[in-house]
Amino acid sequence: MAEIKIEKKKPVWPWVVLILVVLGIIAYFVYADQNDNDLNDDFDDDYNNEQVVDPTYDSSPDDTYDTKKSYDQFKAFDESISDSTRVAIDSSYTKKAFANLTKAVVRTADDNNVEDSEALTDLRNFSSLITSISTTTKDTKGFKNFKTASDKVVKVMEDIQKKNFPALQTQVADLKQSASKIDGSVTMNKQQDQIYTFLRQSRDVLQMMNN
Template identity: 60%
Template sequence: MAEIKIEKKKPVWPWILAILVILGIIAYFIYENPDRDNLTDDFDDDTTNEQVMESESRPLDTVGTRRDYQVGSSYDQYAAYEGSIRDSTRIALDSSYTKKAYYNLSKAVAKKAEENNVENSQALTDLQDFSMLITKVSSPLSSSESAKNFKTASDKVAKVLEDIQVKSYPELQSQIADLKQVTSKMDGSISMDKQQANITEFLQKSRDVLKAMNN
């Protein structure tokens, strides 16, 4: 009688495992990578792109909403302001340069007030909505109308800086007093180009106060 050879069946599970691994890899590339790219894009849109547009491309008259103050720390805002007043020869003579300096100053002061939980006031609200404060300054700096609006902005900056100082920086009382004295010398009825020294001193003393608050 002839012997019947019975071959043992090869196990199927290695093939099943291999197929599952391949399907897992395919699913990873299909589903995981697009989500990761989208997250990266969202992060970039909310930070880098917004900051670049804000600082380089958007005109000052169209910015100044409260969302601007959510970007960066008070030190970042201070650094931007410090950089915008380095050329003192253009202050009160160059309209765009002066508006940018005041815009950056308002942002830095408002952000510092936010970090110190300073009680809200009309002056602080106006700094947060800076575009509403300065949009009327469309005439040359040699006009009294421009001087009036920049005088208002200076008064509000000094007021909020004083509120911050009283709440968190008692040692800066004398510096705030000096700043308020300089602000009082600014005249809203005299064109800015004729009081360049006072305006330059105000911007520089504001810088010094902010620097002391960030140390």
């Protein structure tokens, strides 16, 4: 009688494992790419779509400032706090307001020939600091940078006042007091009044300095 050869079936599980591994790798790269896009969106927040005038010298040979640019930067800041209901509630809106404020302060300091200081240098580099500010109102660690920026703004504006605006001593003192009320350990949506008051007073003092 002839023997019937029975061929053993090759196990299927190695193929199943291989397919799962491939699918896992694909899912990882898709998820990672999505996270990168979300992170960029958080940092950008349409930041470049807002009017933010760069506080640099104009192109004239003698390196003098264009006073219209100084005014435009103040105007950009003024417009970025026009909707008080969004300040400290809309994180993207608030980031742009602080960015425009620091640029307006730097421009005013340069217009008044204020000597460089640690605070002024930090405000010049605020474009890099802005990316480390959390766009979520729950992240108090990221929000501490708003407090840092506020304190540095006051320091530079105080230097400007002492150099060229002795009559604004009271206004700058009031601004300093407002900045002290901003708490770096509290989420910004819980201190909207304090933040908006600080931004509004900063605008008023800058306007008097630029008139």
